[in-house]
Amino acid sequence: MAKIEGTQSIPAEWLDEYRATLTEKLSTGVGRKRFPFRLRLFSKKGYKATNTQLEQRSRFGAIRNKFKTVSHEERQRWYAAMPPWHSLLWYYNYFMLSGLMGNAVVGTAGGGVIKDINHYTFGLPAGAPTNVTVAIDTCDPTKAVIFFYGAGHKEYNDNTVAMAWAVYPYLVSLGSTFVIVKASEDIESEAGCSLSLIEYI
Numbered sequence: 087m088a089k090i091e092g093t094q095s096i097p098a099e100w101l102d103e104y105r106a107t108l109t110e111k112l113s114t115g116v117g118r119k120r121f122p123f124r125l126r127l128f129s130k131k132g133y134k135a136t137n138t139q140l141e142q143r144s145r146f147g148a149i150r151n152k153f154k155t156v157s158h159e160e161r162q163r164w165y166a167a168m169p170p171w172h173s174l175l176w177y178y179n180y181f182m183l184s185g186l187m188g189n190a191v192v193g194t195a196g197g198g199v200i201k202d203i204n205h206y207t208f209g210l211p212a213g214a215p216t217n218v219t220v221a222i223d224t225c226d227p228t229k230a231v232i233f234f235y236g237a238g239h240k241e242y243n244d245n246t247v248a249m250a251w252a253v254y255p256y257l258v259s260l261g262s263t264f265v266i267v268k269a270s271e272d273i274e275s276e277a278g279c280s281l282s283l284i285e286y287i
Contacts, residue, residue, distance in 0.1 A: 163226070201229075201287045210238050210255055210269045210277040217258055220265045222283060227260045229286045236280055238273030255279050 096104050104110075208220045237252040253273045258266040265281065 200284060202285045204283050204285075205280060206265070206283070207278065207280045208267065210253075210267075210273060210279055212238075212273055212275045214272055215269045218255075218267050220267065220281065222263060222265055224262055225283065225285045227262055230260060231284045231286075232257055232260065232265065233282045233284070234267070234279060235282070236278055238269055238275070238277030238279075240272055241274050253277075255281075 094110065096110070202223075202225070204223055206220050206222060208218055210218060234255050234257075237254045239250050240253050241250045242248065253269050253271050255267045256270055258268050260266075265283070267279075267281070269277075
């Protein structure tokens with residue numbers, strides 16, 4: 087603690103350095119010492135640290151350690167996809183994205199951070215199953231998941247029993263710029279369908 091006599095005037099070029107060490111003059115006329123990196127009451131073993139704080143710190147630590155295992159190619163991919171708010175700190179951004187954009191890998195903090203979600207429509211032709219190629223934005227097929235929506239239908243009628251059931255599309259192949267899908271069996275008429283492609287970092 088430092089006692090400050092009179093009016094406090096801190097040169098602008100020294101203000102950041104001053105604030106890193108002392109508080110500005112308080113109403114009591116003193117300036118208290120700061121501990122920017124040693125807030126003991128809120129540290130790992132501090133009694134004021136909440137369970138939520140400790141959990142977040144643990145998640146950040148896990149992501150920081152994960153950075154050490156990421157290959158040079160993976161780091162290149164991260165920076166190549168740099169969003170406008172990027173801080174250029176891989177583990178910090180990974181930490182923020184895993185909390186804000188969703189995490190699909192249950193039990194692995196930050197292990198399945200969503201990079202992008204895109205939606206596409208396509209038609210399943212009537213008749214026998216036929217490969218349908220859907221053009222997509224460039225993605226890494228090893229880090230993508232696809233969900234299908236919509237279905238065709240197949241009918242059966244032998245004059246005594248009539249019934250119909252849904253015929254869903256399935257994935258034949260996923261490339262970096264295309265998705266190949268096919269109906270699981272014959273369908274009566276063309277069916278409008280769509281897919282969502284979720285790509286992970």
